[in-house]
Amino acid sequence: MNSIRDLIKLCGDDPDRDGLFETPKRVLHAFLEYTEGYREDPKNHLKKTFDVDHKQLVLVKDIEFYSMCEHHFAPFFGVAHVGYIPDAKITGLSKIARTVDGYAKRFQVQERLTNEIAEAIEEILEPKGTMVVIEAKHMCMCGRGIKKSDAATITTSVHGIFENQSDKRAEFLSLL
Known part of the structure; x- marks a missing residue:
C-alpha cells in the first residue's frame, strides 16, 4: 500500500x-x-453441458465485460458476441457469459481475450465451429494518449465451420 x-x-x-x-x-x-479472473479457470464454467439435439448456431450477443489493459492498467470495456455450432453438447447460456468475465477480469489485451474465449469453447464443447467478436473502447486510447473518444476496436476469433463456410460466418455476423 x-x-x-x-x-x-x-x-x-x-x-x-x-x-x-x-x-x-x-x-x-x-x-x-478487477483481476478476480486469475483466481478461477474460466473454462470450468463450460463443463456443465447438456445433451440436446441442436445443430444450428447458438449465439449469445452483447455480453458486457470490463477489463484492464495490461500495458497501461487502464480500463477497456465493451461487448462480446459468442457463438458456436454444437456437435454433441451444449452449455448453459450463462456459462458463456461467466467464461467471458473470467478471462476479462485479468490484465489483458483484446486480441488475447477474444482468442481465449473461443479456444475455451473449442476445447470444452468441441463444437463444429466457434466464433467470437469483441467490440471495445480502450481508455488508453480514449482518455489519454491519442484521445480518440469515438474509436472502438473490433477483434474476431474464428474456428471450424466458420473458417471454411462463408455462409455460416455471414449468418453469425448478420445477427449482430
Whole structure:
C-alpha cells in the first residue's frame, strides 16, 4: 500500500488528506476485484453441458465485460458476441457469459481475450465451429494518449465451420 501512497505523492497530492487517506486500501480492493479472473479457470464454467439435439448456431450477443489493459492498467470495456455450432453438447447460456468475465477480469489485451474465449469453447464443447467478436473502447486510447473518444476496436476469433463456410460466418455476423 506504500506504493499507492507514493503514486499519490508523485501525482502531486497528499495521501494523508481526508479524501485520500483510505484510498490505498480501496485501490487494492478494487484491483483484486478487477483481476478476480486469475483466481478461477474460466473454462470450468463450460463443463456443465447438456445433451440436446441442436445443430444450428447458438449465439449469445452483447455480453458486457470490463477489463484492464495490461500495458497501461487502464480500463477497456465493451461487448462480446459468442457463438458456436454444437456437435454433441451444449452449455448453459450463462456459462458463456461467466467464461467471458473470467478471462476479462485479468490484465489483458483484446486480441488475447477474444482468442481465449473461443479456444475455451473449442476445447470444452468441441463444437463444429466457434466464433467470437469483441467490440471495445480502450481508455488508453480514449482518455489519454491519442484521445480518440469515438474509436472502438473490433477483434474476431474464428474456428471450424466458420473458417471454411462463408455462409455460416455471414449468418453469425448478420445477427449482430
